[in-house]
Amino acid sequence: MLGLGADRLRADMNRLLALLFHQGVLDEQFLQLQQLQDETSPNFVCEVVNIYFHESEKLLRNLRGLLMERDFSDYKKMGIHLNQFMGSSSSIGAKRVRNVCVAFRAASEQNNRAGCLRALELLENEYCYLKNKLHELFQIEQQRVLAAGARYPMQN
């Protein structure tokens, strides 16, 4: 029975992943991350993604802080934050988030404050969705590992 649980959880994970790929939320780079995870580095994906969350939230705070300034004009600084965000999103396979950053950067290059505000909201939403889904993914994975472990009580 426990074995079935692990298998079903794996199927759930794959289904969620497939959905995220289909929606364009994740791309192939995420698979590359998974391939880099093995016995010597069993939590690699989780670690990288957690760093990504930490960095992203800092960047989002910075971006919002800039745009909320009454006399905001430092589009160059905003561009730097966006480039960072784009780079890290690309590195973990967060395709939709990255794409919003691209649009955001375009607005920034045009010194279009209203456009930037709109892009920021969109970015925050995309990021939120991504974070929730990845958390879900990790939770299923955790449960699967536990369920799979319970199948073989004699193993260390």
Place this chain on the structure above:
Amino acid sequence: MGMSTESQFHVLAVDDSIIDRKLIERLLKTSSYQVTTVDSGTKALEFLGLHEDDQSNPETPSVSPNNHQEVEVNLIITDYCMPGMTGYDLLRKIKESSSLRDIPVVIMSSENVPSRISRCLEEGAEEFFLKPVRLSDVNRLRPHMMKTKLKDPKQENEENKEESGKPESRSQEEKEEQQQHHHQQQLHHLPQQQHSNSNKRKALEEGLSPDRTRPRYSGLTTVV
């Protein structure tokens, strides 16, 4: 540290992005390399035993080759876009240093800018990887590192125009020629690379023109 044949290659990775450092470290460790990561060009030079202000001063002991043999580095892989010292600046400093210029340097960038790519290759970079870097990219590093480890003089007089990709060894006297051959070899590989890295190499080819006045690239037209 690295005298036996069993010893690993040691790669110095430079990137200001913490995520990319983590990624490149994992990619390199998966390929069984020893890795040191730093977050800036300045720190990279420090690690290599080269101090910016001492570079051109031959009297300063910190520039002596003996210094960095304790931390033997077989390859440097660096991001291009970094605040302060860019990857390109770092590349130049390394190639201008008599003690460090033999270390192969690879550049990474998230942007596909052909002029940037050719600039880096002209300055002596062995490869230019587009981010996100993949395992298939890292697999291309070994030949470059092998060349520096095997100081076998038997290949001394051989012109290396073949696209064999073998880690041909060179004596110290041939190191200038060696750098030309690196580029020839790398360019020779272009057509094959197109299959696996079509975007990356395509950008590379677009950026190259046969018009080169620097003698180092006189062989370019025959290869391309």
